[in-house]
Amino acid sequence: MKVHIGIDFDNTIVTYDNVFYKYAFKLGLIPQDVKKNKQIIRDTIRLLPQGEEQWIKLQGLVYGLYMDEAELFDGVDRFLDTCKHKNIKVSIVSHKTIYPALGPRINLRDVAKKWLEDRGFFSRFGLLPEDAIFVGSIDEKLSEIVKRKCTHFIDDLLEILIYPGFPSNVQKILYSSSGDNVPSEIYIAENWDEIWRYFFG
Structure with a gap:
């Protein structure tokens, strides 16, 4: 079977750690000594009065207005260059809402597509615009993985890879620094x- 690699977008291809830190600090939501880590920043903000609402607003800003400041994870470019060289198909399949729950009404999917375009995904790396799809639910995400006949899928969320209905014939790759409670497959x-x-190694 021909290899077709599916990849999640948020926190798998793109890292927001520095952007979340920058604007959380600017807005007075975190002290300066908080680690530049999205999860730690989230947990710190949630301890504030109306912390959950503040976190949701910040997410809307980072994924919308300030998306252009987000960064490619180290090594993604090398991986995609090799895939292109070896003629291996790559699809980006992401669960992303169209608009933020709170804050400026910006189309988050359009902003993400522009981010991909600006970083050479549709030129240097050889993907087509239709190779990047953003959907509204986990079930839709799994349907796209099946529809595109992905043989492998890379995601930072274990809950996606163990979600009921995740296609059993797809090799699951968890992009994470923690291996706690991860099934052996x-x-x-x-x-x-x-x-x-x-x-490739």
């Missing part, structure tokens, strides 16, 4: 160099 990679070695 899931390959765990802490960084994109490990993912590169898994496929």
Whole structure:
């Protein structure tokens, strides 16, 4: 079977750690000494009065107005260059709402597509615009993985890879620094160099 690699978008291809830190600090939501880590920043903000609402607003800003400041994870470019060189099909399949729950009404999917375009996904890396799809639910995400006949799928969320109905014939790769309570059939990679070695090393 021809290899077709599906990849999640948020926190798998793109990292928001520095952007969340920058604007959380600017808005007075975190002290300066908080680690530049999205989860730690989220947990810190949630401890504030109306913390959950503040966090949701910040997410809307980061995924919308300030998306252009988000960064490609180290190693993604090398991985995609190799896929293109070896003529391996890649699809990006992401669960992303159209508009933020709170804050400025910006189409988050359009902003994400522009981010991909600006970073060479549709030129240097050889993907077509239709190779990047954003859907509104986990069930739709799984349907796209099946529809596109992905043989492998890379995601930072274990809950996606163990979700009921995740196609059993797709090799699951968890992009995470933690291997706690991960089923044995899931390959765990802490960084994109490990993912590169898994496929090409």
